[in-house]
Amino acid sequence: MPKVDSFSIDDRDFLFILESKHKKNFSMNYHTHNFYEIAFVLEGCGKSQILHKNQVQEIDICSNTLLLWDGKIPHRAVDAEENPLQQLIIIFDSDYLLRIRDHMLIVDLLKKENPVVIKNALFNTQLKPMMREILNEMRVRDVGKDSIILSILCRILINIVRVLNGDFRYKNSAKDKRITRSLEYIHQNFYMNISMQETAELCTLSQRQFSEVFKKETGQTFTQYLNSVRMEHAKEALRHTGKTVTDIAFEVGYDDISYFNRRFKQHEGMSPRQYKQKFK
Numbered sequence: 001m002p003k004v005d006s007f008s009i010d011d012r013d014f015l016f017i018l019e020s021k022h023k024k025n026f027s028m029n030y031h032t033h034n035f036y037e038i039a040f041v042l043e044g045c046g047k048s049q050i051l052h053k054n055q056v057q058e059i060d061i062c063s064n065t066l067l068l069w070d071g072k073i074p075h076r077a078v079d080a081e082e083n084p085l086q087q088l089i090i091i092f093d094s095d096y097l098l099r100i101r102d103h104m105l106i107v108d109l110l111k112k113e114n115p116v117v118i119k120n121a122l123f124n125t126q127l128k129p130m131m132r133e134i135l136n137e138m139r140v141r142d143v144g145k146d147s148i149i150l151s152i153l154c155r156i157l158i159n160i161v162r163v164l165n166g167d168f169r170y171k172n173s174a175k176d177k178r179i180t181r182s183l184e185y186i187h188q189n190f191y192m193n194i195s196m197q198e199t200a201e202l203c204t205l206s207q208r209q210f211s212e213v214f215k216k217e218t219g220q221t222f223t224q225y226l227n228s229v230r231m232e233h234a235k236e237a238l239r240h241t242g243k244t245v246t247d248i249a250f251e252v253g254y255d256d257i258s259y260f261n262r263r264f265k266q267h268e269g270m271s272p273r274q275y276k277q278k279f280k
Helices: 103-112 121-140 145-165 177-189 196-202 207-218 222-240 245-251 257-268 272-278
Strands: 004-007 015-021 030-033 036-043 045-052 055-062 066-069 075-079 086-092 116-118
Touching (some): 015 145, 036 121, 066 145, 086 121, 086 145, 121 145, 177 196, 177 207, 177 222, 222 245, 222 257, 222 272, 245 257, 245 272
Parallel strands (some): 004 030
Antiparallel strands (some): 015 086, 036 066, 036 086, 045 055, 045 075, 066 116
């Protein structure tokens, strides 16, 4: 029977974020702990080993893998030779989790699957800025940092639930899986100021390669496709809400109302106000 350590933190209602970089030939015992843990692998490869009923279960982990634990089952990380793991680790206790209104989603999720393992490249790419923001807030200690950290953790945990429920992914797909990833990214972030360059980087393509493959798969340029997605959301809001055209333009990603009006008329053959009146 392997040795199992038990780690306990006496503080109540806490959250910490740690940067863990293993050295070569690093090893750890199986361990349990009295707090939740989110481990995000920045670099390296290895395995996460779980001790369950005296049997060892292994999960392959590498860069951009996320694991969420409740700490109750014995586990440890084992590095690949010559490629040790570097991770960002957020730990928080059950009292801190109670601050989140939908905390039972996480509790119930971990009853079904412990640990939760996510290797969704799209989700994990968007997770990095959130982790960095928590790190920065912990370091600078500006006013309101506790509220910001809580809100970021809430976003991370709820998005974990969504990705496992299948709500996070754009359902349609292209033949080229790299373009499927870009479509997911556009549909998740259409209201943001996203660019073809960052979307191409997500697909590990140059802008020229991305432009060619995207047009071949979708029949549209990146800008045309992004605008068409925004227009569909704008039309939905015009038909079913009482919001003003200015509010809707802002919500779907346009800062310039005149530009939005021109784009909408090109797309629909009428102005947003005419469209709204048509479906009033």
